[in-house]
Amino acid sequence: MENKIDQTLDCKGLSCPMPMMKLAKAFKGLNSGDVLEMLGTDPGTKSDLPKWCTKTGNSIIREDELEGGVFRFLILKK
Secondary structure (H helix, E strand, O other): OOOOOOEEEEEOOOOOOHHHHHHHHHHHOOOOOOEEEEEEOOOOHHHHHHHHHHHHOOEEEEEEEEHHHEEEEEEEOO
16 A cells, blocks of 8 residues: 655755755654655665654655665654
8 A cells, every 4th residue: 555645855966964954853843644756866864764764753664765766755744
């Protein structure tokens, strides 16, 4: 079953720490239970995002690697 996506955050071409800063800002506008789709090309996000989720209590519910070195994460707001 595909998750309902409430917001998409395009961080392609951005490098650390910008994707995580944009993510934190975007999450402030979401409600509990909302799903944010994050697209990015910075390999650092693959290690930064799980740490951020652990710290904030949010969850990665799906992680994919798309064509062209793009990472796609679905993150559930607690």
